[in-house]
Amino acid sequence: MKIQENISLKAYNTFGIDVMASFFAEVESKEDILEALNFAKSKMKPILILGGGSNVLFTENLDALVLKVNILGIKEIKTNDKTVLIEAGSGVIWHELVLYSLDKGLSGIENLSLIPGTVGAAPMQNIGAYGVEIKAVFHSLEAIEISTGLIKTFLPSEVRFGYRESVFKTSLKGKYIICKVSFNLSKIHTPNISYGDIQTVLDQMGHTTATAQNISKAIISIRQSKLPDPKEIGNAGSFFKNPVIPASDFDNLKLKFPALPGYPNASQVKVPAAWLIENTGWKGKQIGEVGVHKKQPLVLVNYGNGKGEEILDLSHQIQMDVLSKFGISLEREVNVVNFENLINV
Ligand SMILES: Cc1cc2nc3c(=O)[nH]c(=O)nc-3n(C[C@H](O)[C@H](O)[C@H](O)COP(=O)(O)OP(=O)(O)OC[C@H]3O[C@@H](n4cnc5c(N)ncnc54)[C@H](O)[C@@H]3O)c2cc1C
Structure with a gap:
């Protein structure tokens, strides 16, 4: 090394x-x-x-x-009639694991096609897209405890997955380095196409069957049309999480803002942060070298030589405006890294 x-x-x-x-x-x-x-x-x-x-x-x-x-490395650990247990090194590119899975005729992660980043970071925030989160296929992971150098295996109950959350972002933040992750992938495909435009895009692409391969192609096409490619415009995907608010608060807001969208879940409602940001006038705004993406207001962008502090300042302004107009606090999804929050060994 x-x-x-x-x-x-x-x-x-x-x-x-x-x-x-x-x-x-x-x-x-x-x-x-x-x-x-x-x-x-x-x-x-x-x-x-x-x-x-x-x-x-x-x-x-x-x-x-x-x-x-x-x-690196992806390998099959065991298989039965319905599933295959796959283990991947934490440095494997996430989308390469998706392609491996499709190549082997397996399914479960096709809706997570093209999410940037590595396998090791995927459990950190329980990556999710198009109606699927990795918690649905997660089997276990192996990590090194930073303070002792010992290896520990984590099972799903210990990882405590939530919406863009896991124990590694909360009580065990900065305590472990994830080395490999195992997933239970399915030999029998159950399509999950109820979310967003997947069905429409499958139709437009002329795919009459929703195979895992076709769903992956449709999702890649949707993502490429909606999200900026970091190779062209610097960004880290969604900067904020979608806020989840009590149903009673949502009902009150709806009286004032009838167009406010919401996705109910038990006694709570998930509100699209993109709508809140757009409706405070931030969509497409640029301040110097940084700004809010023209098509997707949840994505903050660096047009060239922007500084991290400038993006952070912009995010604070957006948070203040959303709070003052809607009474909703936007929580950051992106991890801000400065000297203070590094890990001491
Ligand atoms: C264009 C774009 C689109 C995106 N779309 C989505 C999306 O649809 N859904 C979604 O969930 N996310 C999305 N993201 C966010 C991002 O892709 C995911 O969070 C991804 O899992 C980050 O992986 P990474 O390897 O780049 O992690 P990094 O950015 O390198 O690290 C993220 C955090 O994990 C920690 N970490 C990384 N590796 C390890 C390890 N091996 N052990 C312990 N800690 C580790 C880091 O310290 C840091 O705190 C998107 C990002 C972009 C740029």
């Missing part, structure tokens, strides 16, 4: 924010991770764990060791 010094992180985050890390290492095995942790201890530097950098916002230079997790 090579430890490099004074590395720009611009190429390692999809916002394209240019900050410097004092030390940087690509770790390809558990042994590399332990060696890197020892190095950080000896230099008395905190660490940052990084996958594809598609859910982080860097707001300053990091006097730290950045560990880019690059543990």
Whole structure:
């Protein structure tokens, strides 16, 4: 394992924010991770764990060791009549796992096609799209405890998945490095096409059957038409979570804003953050080099040389406007990274 010094992180985050890390290492095995942790201890530097950098916002230079997790490999662990247990290294690109699954005729993650990032980061926020979250196929994961170097296996009940949440974002934040993740994929395909435009796009593409392959193609097409490609415009996907509010609050708001959309779930209602942002006038606005995307107001963008602080400031302005107009607090989905919230080893 090579430890490099004074590395720009611009190429390692999809916002394209240019900050410097004092030390940087690509770790390809558990042994590399332990060696890197020892190095950080000896230099008395905190660490940052990084996958594809598609859910982080860097707001300053990091006097730290950045560990880019690059543990690769996908393998079949066991199979029965209905399912196949697949294990993937945490550095595997998420969409490559989706393609592997489709290639083997398996299903369960086709609705999560084209989500950027790595397998290791996927359980962190229980990635989800088009009516599916990884918790539906998650079997277990193996992680290194940073303070002891010991390996622990986590079962679904211990990961405590929620909406863009897991124990790794709450009580165990900064405590573990995920090394591999296992998923139960299905040999029998049950299409999930009730969400959004999937059926319409399948029809437009001339696909008469909703196979996992066809659903994946439809979702790729929808995503490419709606979301900015980070290779062209820096972004980290949805900047905020969709707020979930009590049904009584929603009913009151609906009296004042009859067009307010909402998706009821028990005694609560999920409100699209994109609608709230658009209806406070932020859609398509640009401030210097940063802004709110023209088509998808939930996505904040870096048009070139924007700074992390500028995007964070913009996000605060949006939060204030949404709070003052609708009385709803928007919670951030993206992980803001500054020196204060790095992991001490
Ligand atoms: C265009 C675009 C579209 C997106 N669409 C979606 C979407 O539809 N649904 C969705 O859920 N998300 C979406 N995202 C967000 C992002 O793709 C996911 O959150 C993804 O899982 C992040 O993976 P990553 O490897 O890039 O993580 P990073 O950004 O590198 O890291 C994210 C967090 O996880 C931690 N972390 C990373 N790897 C590990 C590890 N091995 N062990 C422990 N901690 C780790 C990091 O420290 C950080 O806190 C989108 C992003 C973009 C840019």
